[in-house]
Amino acid sequence: MGGLLKLGLCVCVFSMLANSIQAQQSNDTTKIDILGSLKAGLVIPKAIGNSIVQEAYNLKLGYIIEGSVYINENWHLGLQFHQFKGDVNNRNLTGNFDKTRITHWSALAGYSLFGTGNPLSIEFDAGIGTATYRNMFNSENETFKDSGVSFLGAISIGHKLGKTIGVFGRFQYQQDFLNIDAAPPIQSEFNNVAFVMVCIGVKIHIH
Amino acid sequence: MKKCIFIALCFLSMGCTELLFEDNQRLYIIGRIIDSTGKPISNISVGAYGIIDSSPPVGGVRQLLGFNCSDSSGNFSITAISPDNEDRLRILINTRDVNECRFSTRYTAIELDINDFRTNDNLEYKLTDPIILN
Numbered sequence: 001m002g003g004l005l006k007l008g009l010c011v012c013v014f015s016m017l018a019n020s021i022q023a024q025q026s027n028d029t030t031k032i033d034i035l036g037s038l039k040a041g042l043v044i045p046k047a048i049g050n051s052i053v054q055e056a057y058n059l060k061l062g063y064i065i066e067g068s069v070y071i072n073e074n075w076h077l078g079l080q081f082h083q084f085k086g087d088v089n090n091r092n093l094t095g096n097f098d099k100t101r102i103t104h105w106s107a108l109a110g111y112s113l114f115g116t117g118n119p120l121s122i123e124f125d126a127g128i129g130t131a132t133y134r135n136m137f138n139s140e141n142e143t144f145k146d147s148g149v150s151f152l153g154a155i156s157i158g159h160k161l162g163k164t165i166g167v168f169g170r171f172q173y174q175q176d177f178l179n180i181d182a183a184p185p186i187q188s189e190f191n192n193v194a195f196v197m198v199c200i201g202v203k204i205h206i207h
Numbered sequence: 208m209k210k211c212i213f214i215a216l217c218f219l220s221m222g223c224t225e226l227l228f229e230d231n232q233r234l235y236i237i238g239r240i241i242d243s244t245g246k247p248i249s250n251i252s253v254g255a256y257g258i259i260d261s262s263p264p265v266g267g268v269r270q271l272l273g274f275n276c277s278d279s280s281g282n283f284s285i286t287a288i289s290p291d292n293e294d295r296l297r298i299l300i301n302t303r304d305v306n307e308c309r310f311s312t313r314y315t316a317i318e319l320d321i322n323d324f325r326t327n328d329n330l331e332y333k334l335t336d337p338i339i340l341n
Contacts, residue, residue: 091274092273092275095234095272095273096272096274096287097288135288144228144229145230145231146230147230180231181231181233181330182232183330183331185331186233
């Protein structure tokens with residue numbers, strides 16, 4: 001429910017930004033063909049490196065939603081939300097719980113190689129945000145969470161299928177620094193978690 | 208009659224407690240298991256539980272926080288989630304709750320209650336004396 005509220009707020013903020021740029025653009029000599037974009041798709045996550053998630057989780061398919069506003073022909077700012085679940089397959093390492101829902105919220109800045117006018121797009125993004133790991137027992141009633149800061153770097157390839165719709169594929173690296181307090185022998189496995197993700201989905205261009 | 212039922216329900220709900228957990232925290236418990244001759248015992252189940260005491264008729268709460276098996280030297284380490292409102296931490300050696308390693312009928316089960324694990328700042332609790340199973 002909280003996630004939906006945040007998502008609603010993001011859409012509102014995104015719409016206001018888009019409207020603001022549109023108003024500015026009408027008085028501007030520089031033409032921006034596309035004001036922004038909304039992306040939605042699936043995420044295939046894989047944990048890498050020496051972390052608790054890599055050693056003790058079986059990660060599931062997740063989803064991603066992202067909104068971006070172009071500030072000029074090549075540069076954009078955005079907000080990304082993605083979420084996936086993992087089943088714990090080695091509770092000796094994690095403690096006694098069964099599932100974790102991993103959520104990332106990130107603010108993005110990106111560069112589009114060919115600009116907004118080209119049907120093919122290659123975009124590079126960097127971002128910073130929050131990571132929340134909601135840990136659950138089987139009943140999903142009793143929960144607790146781990147949280148921290150998250151950084152990402154991504155490269156996306158997109159193609160316009162029409163004026164407003166397109167498809168995209170993305171390779172993303174995500175590094176989480178979690179604020180978990182643990183004993184020295186296990187601390188590092190809990191604090192640094194890295195993922196690589198492949199995302200595919202649709203991209204709606206807002207003119 | 209309705210008043211009596213209402214009072215009884217209130218009384219029961221006051222007694223119902225559940226174990227809560229600390230966010231962003233894990234416990235780490237280490238120890239060693241030996242037999243009466245001093246020989247290490249391997250593959251014995253060890254569980255750490257959060258305990259909330261309560262008066263009858265409601266009964267207390269006991270929840271498994273983490274578990275592991277002893278290795279060939281008899282050593283064990285448990286990574287456990289951290290309880291927030293427990294009365295004590297209990298270590299059960301040779302418990303039936305852990306399926307990953309054997310419950311041995313050769314040895315008796317042992318319960319150790321730890322009341323002072325919160326005093327350790329680094330969240331690591333060492334059971335300094337070996338645990339002897341008979």
